[in-house]
Amino acid sequence: MQYIRIQHIDDPLFAKMHRLMQEVFPPEEVLEYSLWKEPLEDPGIRVFVAVHDEEVVGATEYRYYTDLNVAMTDFTIIGREGLGVGRFLAKQREKDLHALAAENGKELYGMFAEIYDPYRVEEHAFGGIKPMDPFVRREVLSHLGYKRTNFSYVHPSWQNDGEAVSGLDLGFMPTDENQTELSADLIVTFLKRYYAVLPEKPEAWLKMVDGLSAKETVELLPL
Template structure:
């Protein structure tokens, strides 16, 4: 299996990846094909696909914030069962991020991720791919060491229509497994930068940010 980076919308592997996203994710979570041009060309956004026998069978997008020394996993797609795609992507991503942190003169402190709460979004089938089932994905993240940030989370729809997307948790994977809380200053700065690309924020998102700013720390708890 190959771990191949995509940096151009004209890359034939990107067409396969975008179709895979449409097959797996709900519509409001998938950016339109043409709108991917700038993100793919952005050196700070890292989009990789798992290629098996010439076919894109998995994908992951993530980024590393040098000033925060944290990463964000935008998404991970496992398109087929039985090939070890999930572990392959997780390992390759971690190796890449550790190299980026090392080049920044630091040791990676942790990684954010959003995860669906299957108890609130059972209707999402994720293309019928069993490894993408929300229950399975949540358990996988838990085994990797992710913890849920203890506050009600919403995010702006990627349709940029001002709608709020609910039914998710914001999680964090501390490289120091003993960590049980995060400073809200880091969370707020990260979220504001991450969603800069979506100017139409729902009011519930703005309220969430204000509530976070009123606190000093947020607990990291097990799923």
């Protein structure tokens, strides 16, 4: 299996990846095809696919913020069972991020991820791909070391229609597994930067950010 970075919308592997995204994720979570041009060319956004027998069998997108010394996993897709795609992507991503942090003269502080809560929202079928089942994914992310930030989380829809998307937790995987809280200011700074690309912010998101701004720390709880 190969771990290949995609940096241009005309890369044939991107068409395969985008098709896989549409099969797996609900529509409000998938950025329209043409709008990927700038993100793919952004050196700070890292999009990699797992390629097996010339087919895209998995993908992951993530980014590293040098000033915050944190990463964000945008998504991870496991497109085929029985190949170890999930572990392959996780280990390759981990190596890449630790190398980026080392280049920055630091040890990676941790990594954010938005994590579906299937105990609240059950309609996401994820294309019928069993490893992408939200119950399975949540448990896998817990095994990897992700924790749940203790506040009610929403995010702006990636369709940029001003709607709030709920049914998720904002997760964080600290490098120090004994860490039990996170700076609220770090969360606010991260969220404002991450969603700066979407001008249409829902009122629920703005209220959430204001609420976080009034806090000093946020608990990290088990998933």
